[in-house]
Amino acid sequence: MGTTIGIWIAAGLTLFIYSFLYKDNPFYKFAEHLYVGITAGYWIIYTWAYVIQPMLLDPMIKNKQFILIIPAFFGIIMLTRWFPQISWLSRWSIAFTVGMGAGLGVTGAIQGFILPQVQATLVPLTGFNFETFNNFLIVFGVLTTLIYFYFSKEQKGVLRWGSKIGITFIMVAFGASFGYTVMARISLLIGRIYFLLSDWLKVLR
Amino acid sequence: MLKRTLLLIVFLILSISLFSENDSLIFLENQTPFEGFAITGKDIPNDGGGGIEIEWSFPDSLDNFFLTVLRKDEAGNNSIVATDLLVSSKQVRDVSSEEDPSRVKDGTKYYYTGILSKKMVDEDFLNMLISKENGYSKNGIYIFNNDTFYVTAETDAIISKASWFNLSRIPVVISLILISFVFLYYLNLAKSGKELYIRKINGLDAVEEAVGRSTEMGKPIMYILGIGYVTDIPTIAGLTILSRVSKKVAEYETKILVPSYDPVVMTTAQEVVKEAFTEAGRPDLYNKNDIMYITQDQFGYAAGVDGMMMREKPGAVFLQGLFFAESLILAETGHSIGAIQISGTTETAQLPFFVAACDYTLIGEEMMAASVYLQKEPMMLGSIAAEDLLKVFIMVLIIVGFVLSIFAYGFNIGIFKNLFDLLARALQV
Numbered sequence: 001m002g003t004t005i006g007i008w009i010a011a012g013l014t015l016f017i018y019s020f021l022y023k024d025n026p027f028y029k030f031a032e033h034l035y036v037g038i039t040a041g042y043w044i045i046y047t048w049a050y051v052i053q054p055m056l057l058d059p060m061i062k063n064k065q066f067i068l069i070i071p072a073f074f075g076i077i078m079l080t081r082w083f084p085q086i087s088w089l090s091r092w093s094i095a096f097t098v099g100m101g102a103g104l105g106v107t108g109a110i111q112g113f114i115l116p117q118v119q120a121t122l123v124p125l126t127g128f129n130f131e132t133f134n135n136f137l138i139v140f141g142v143l144t145t146l147i148y149f150y151f152s153k154e155q156k157g158v159l160r161w162g163s164k165i166g167i168t169f170i171m172v173a174f175g176a177s178f179g180y181t182v183m184a185r186i187s188l189l190i191g192r193i194y195f196l197l198s199d200w201l202k203v204l205r
Numbered sequence: 206m207l208k209r210t211l212l213l214i215v216f217l218i219l220s221i222s223l224f225s226e227n228d229s230l231i232f233l234e235n236q237t238p239f240e241g242f243a244i245t246g247k248d249i250p251n252d253g254g255g256g257i258e259i260e261w262s263f264p265d266s267l268d269n270f271f272l273t274v275l276r277k278d279e280a281g282n283n284s285i286v287a288t289d290l291l292v293s294s295k296q297v298r299d300v301s302s303e304e305d306p307s308r309v310k311d312g313t314k315y316y317y318t319g320i321l322s323k324k325m326v327d328e329d330f331l332n333m334l335i336s337k338e339n340g341y342s343k344n345g346i347y348i349f350n351n352d353t354f355y356v357t358a359e360t361d362a363i364i365s366k367a368s369w370f371n372l373s374r375i376p377v378v379i380s381l382i383l384i385s386f387v388f389l390y391y392l393n394l395a396k397s398g399k400e401l402y403i404r405k406i407n408g409l410d411a412v413e414e415a416v417g418r419s420t421e422m423g424k425p426i427m428y429i430l431g432i433g434y435v436t437d438i439p440t441i442a443g444l445t446i447l448s449r450v451s452k453k454v455a456e457y458e459t460k461i462l463v464p465s466y467d468p469v470v471m472t473t474a475q476e477v478v479k480e481a482f483t484e485a486g487r488p489d490l491y492n493k494n495d496i497m498y499i500t501q502d503q504f505g506y507a508a509g510v511d512g513m514m515m516r517e518k519p520g521a522v523f524l525q526g527l528f529f530a531e532s533l534i535l536a537e538t539g540h541s542i543g544a545i546q547i548s549g550t551t552e553t554a555q556l557p558f559f560v561a562a563c564d565y566t567l568i569g570e571e572m573m574a575a576s577v578y579l580q581k582e583p584m585m586l587g588s589i590a591a592e593d594l595l596k597v598f599i600m601v602l603i604i605v606g607f608v609l610s611i612f613a614y615g616f617n618i619g620i621f622k623n624l625f626d627l628l629a630r631a632l633q634v
Contacts, residue, residue, distance in 0.1 A: 017508070024515040036509040039502030081472060094435065094473050101436025110380045111634050118599055119632040122606040122625070124614040132615075139607050146600050151574045152593040154404050170568065171560075178557035185533075 011200040014192060117142075141169040230333075231348040238346075238355045239264060244274070244319040246363040251374075254311040254367030255301035259286070259360075261319060268293040272319050273326045275335060277359070279314040283335035286317070289325045314362035318344075321355040330354065376634055383598075388591040395587030403589055406575045408547060408565030412446075415545045416453040419520030425460040426450065427519035428474075429510060429535060431550065432466045432503055433527025435473050438573070439551045443526035444470075444477050445576035446549070450523060451478045455485035463496040464513055466506045471498045507531035511538045524548040524563065525572065528555045536562035549575065602628075 016031035056072055059065040074096060080089040121142050123135035147159060148166030155163045198204040242263075249256035259274055274286040274297055286299045299315075301308040309315070320326055320334070330349040334356075344358040395401055419426050428447055433440035447463070454461045461478065465471035475496045482491040499509040511534060514522070522539035524532070524546065532555035539546045540562045548559035549567030559566045567575050570592075577585040606628055613621035 020511070020515075024512070029512065032508045032512040035502075036500050036505050039505030040498075040500040043501040078469070078472065081475075090472060091476070094469065094476070097435050097469060098441060098473070101434070102438065102441065104436070105438045106384070107377060107381065110384070111374065111377045114599070115376055115380065115632050115634050118602055119629060121603050122629050122632070123610065124625075125607070125610045126614045135610075139603060143600055143603060146596050149570050150593055150596060151403050151406075152590050153402070173553075174557035174560055177554055178561065181554060181557070 007199050011196055014196060141166075145169055230330075232343070233346040233348075234343055236346040237344075238267075238321065242321075242355065243357050244272075244317060244360060246315075246317050246360045248363065248365050249298065249300070251368050251371040254365055255306075255309050257299045257309055257315060257317075257363050257365050258296060259299060259317050259319075260296045261292070262295070263292050263321070267321070271322050271325055273322070273331065274299075275318045275320070277316045277318070279362075285331065285335065288331070292321070309365050311365050311367060314364055316359040316362060318359050319357040321357070322352065324352055326354065327352060374634060376632055384591075384595060387594055388588060391587040391591040391594070392584055393587075394590075395583035398583075401583070401586040401590045403574065403578050403581075403586055406567065406571055406578050408567060409575055409578060411545070411547055411565045412450060412579075413453060415521035415523075415547060416450065416457055416459065418545055420457040420459040422520045424520035425462050425517055426454055426521045426523070427462045427464070427510075427514065427517065427539075427544075428523045428525070430463065430465060430470055430474065431524070431526030431528040432506060432531065433470070434467050435469045437527050439525075439527040439549075440470060442573045442576045443549070444473060446523070446525050446572070446579065447474060448477050448481045449576075449579040451481035452485045455482040455487040455490055458487065458490060460492075461495060462513070462517060462519065464499045464506075464510045465496065466499065466501060468498055468501075471496055503529065503531055504534075507534045510535055514538050514542055514544075518542050519544050522546045524550070524559065525567070526550065528552055528559075530555075533558040533562065539563075 013031050013034070016027040017035075019025055020028040056068055056075075060068045060072075074093040077089040078093045080086045121139055123138055125132045125135055144162050144166035146166070147162035148170065150159065150163075153159060194204065244259055244261040246257050246259045249258045261272065263270075268291070270292045271289040272292050273288045274290070275283060276286050276299060277283050287297045290297055299309055299317075301310075320331075327349060330347070330352075344356050347354045347356060391401075416426060428450060430440055430443045430447070433443075435441070435444075451461055463471075463474045463478065465474060475493050478496055479488070479491050479493070482488050499506050514535075515538065519539075519542075522535075522544045524535060524539070525548065528535070528550045529552065532550070532552070536546060536548060536559055546563035547565045547567075548563040549572035550556060550559065551569045551572065553569070556566065556568055560568075574589055577589050606625065609621050609625040609628065612618050613625040
C-alpha cells in the first residue's frame with residue numbers, strides 16, 4: 001500500500017514538473033515549492049548530521065580535539081551578519097575561505113590539469129600513418145587553442161589565424177560533447193517515461 | 206556389561222571420526238608450492254605514515270588462486286589484513302583510515318604472512334591461524350578439511366613511517382616556483398606603473414547592452430552564480446563580474462536578483478553588490494533580500510531559479526560561475542522568456558549548452574580575463590600577463606616535445622628517444 005502511494009505521488013510530481021514544458025502553471029508551482037522546501041530542509045539536517053556533529057561536536061566533546069574551536073569560531077562569526085554593527089566580522093570567514101580556495105586551486109590546477117595535459121600532448125609520431133595524423137592533430141589543436149586564450153596581444157596576423165583555428169577545434173569538441181550529453185539526457189528521459197508506463201500505469205512489464 | 210562396552214566403543218569411534226572429518230588438520234612444514242614462495246612488504250613511500258604495502262609475485266598459473274594476508278604486531282597480536290585477494294592483483298595496502306586510525310601505527314614492527322589457496326579461505330582455519338595460541342609462525346602446507354592452504358614464511362619486520370616530502374610531486378613544486386616567480390615579476394611590473402595590455406573579450410560589450418535593455422523594458426536583471434562554492438575559482442570570477450554588473454545596475458537604477466545555491470556564496474554576493482551600489486553612489490537602491498538563498502540541492506535550485514525566471518521575467522540573465530547538469534535547464538528557460546543571456550563557465554561539459562542557448566558565452570579562461578578586463582586593475586592585469594607568459598612556456602614545451610618525437614620515432618634516433626622519455630618523465634605527477 002505504502003509503495004503504491006509512493007508511486008502515485010512520484011508519478012504526479014513528475015507530471016507536475018513536466019507541465020512546465022507547456023507553461024508556468026499552479027501544478028508546477030506546487031511541485032517546485034515542495035521540491036525547493038524539502039531539499040532546503042533536507043540540507044539543514046544533512047549539514048547537522050554529516051558535518052557539524054561528526055566533524056565538529058563529536059571530535060571536540062568525545063576526543064577533546066579543542067583545536068576545532070578555531071573553525072567553529074569562524075563558522076559562528078558568519079552569523080554576525082544578522083547584527084549590522086558587527087556584521088563586518090563575517091568577512092574574516094569569507095576572506096579565509098576565498099583565500100584558501102584560491103591557494104588550493106593553484107596546486108590542484110598544476111597537479112590535476114596543467115602537467116597531465118602537457119604530458120598527454122607529448123605523443124609519439126611514428127611515421128606516415130593514421131596514428132601519427134591523430135597525434136599531430138592533438139598537438140596542433142592544443143597549440144592553436146592556447147593561442148585563442150592568449151590575452152596580452154591583439155589578435156592580428158598569425159595570432160588571428162591561430163586563434164580562429166583554435167576556436168574551430170573548441171567548437172568541434174563542444175559539438176561532440178553536446179551530442180554525447182544529449183544522449184545521456186535522453187536516457188534519463190527514457191528512465192522517467194519507463195517509470196510512468198511501468199511502475200505507475202503498468203502498461204509495460 | 207559387554208553390550209554396554211561395545212556401544213561405548215562404537216560411540217567413541219563415531220565421535221572420533223566425526224571430529225576428525227570436521228577439523229582435520231595436516232601440516233607439512235617447510236613445503237612450498239614453488240621456489241621463492243613469499244610475500245614482501247615495505248613502508249608506502251611519500252605518504253603521511255600509517256601505511257604498509259604488501260607485494261607478491263607468483264607464477265601466472267596461480268593468477269586465479271586466492272591470497273589472504275595476515276598481520277602480526279610486535280606484541281604478538283594477529284589480525285587479518287585482507288582475505289581472498291586474487292593473486293593477479295599483485296599487491297595490497299594495509300593502511301590506517303578515518304574509521305580505524307590506529308590500524309597501522311608508525312614505528313611499530315609488523316610481520317606479514319600470506320595464505321595461498323585455490324578455494325576461498327576457510328573461516329575456521331583462519332581463526333585457528335590467527336588465534337594467540339597457535340600463531341602462524343610456521344610456514345608450509347596445511348591441509349584442512351581436505352582443502353590445501355600454502356602459508357608463506359613471515360616477512361621481515363616492516364615499520365611504517367611518515368615522509369617529510371612527497372618526492373613524486375617534485376614537478377609540481379618546480380612548476381609552482383616558476384609560476385610564483387613569473388607572477389611576482391609581473392605584479393611588481395604592474396605596481397611600478399608599467400601599462401599592461403589586455404585584448405578585448407568578445408561579448409563583454411553586451412554587458413552594458415543587456416543591463417540597458419532590461420532597464421528600458423522595466424525588467425530586473427538576474428545573475429546566477431551556479432552551484433559552486435566560494436572556494437571555486439569560477440565562482441570567484443563570477444563574483445568579480447557581478448561587481449561590474451551591479452555597478453551598471455545601480456547606475457541605471459534597476460533591480461538585480463541573485464538566487465544563490467550556497468549560503469556563503471550568497472553572503473559574499475550580498476557584500477559584492479552592496480559595495481558596487483555604494484561605489485556607484487546609490488547605496489539606497491541596495492536591497493539585500495534580492496540576493497537570496499534557494500536550496501543546496503542541484504535540481505531543487507534549478508527548479509527554484511526556473512520558477513523565479515518565469516515569474517519575474519528578467520530582461521537579462523547572467524549565468525557566470527560553476528555549472529553542471531542544470532546548465533541547459535537554466536539557459537533554456539532564460540531563452541524561452543526572451544532574455545538576453547550572457548554565460549560563462551570553466552566546465553567544458555556545460556559550455557556547449559551555453560554556446561547553444563545563450564547570446565554570448567565566455568569560454569573557460571575568458572571568464573577570468575573578462576573579470577580583469579572589466580576592472581582593469583594593474584595587479585589583475587599583471588596576473589593575466591603572467592598567465593600568458595606561462596602559456597607561451599607551455600607552448601614551447603609542447604613544440605620541443607613535438608620536434609623530439611619526430612626525430613625519436615619518425616627517424617628512430619636513440620638519443621632523441623631518451624630525451625623524449627626524459628621530458629615525459631619530468632612531467633609525470
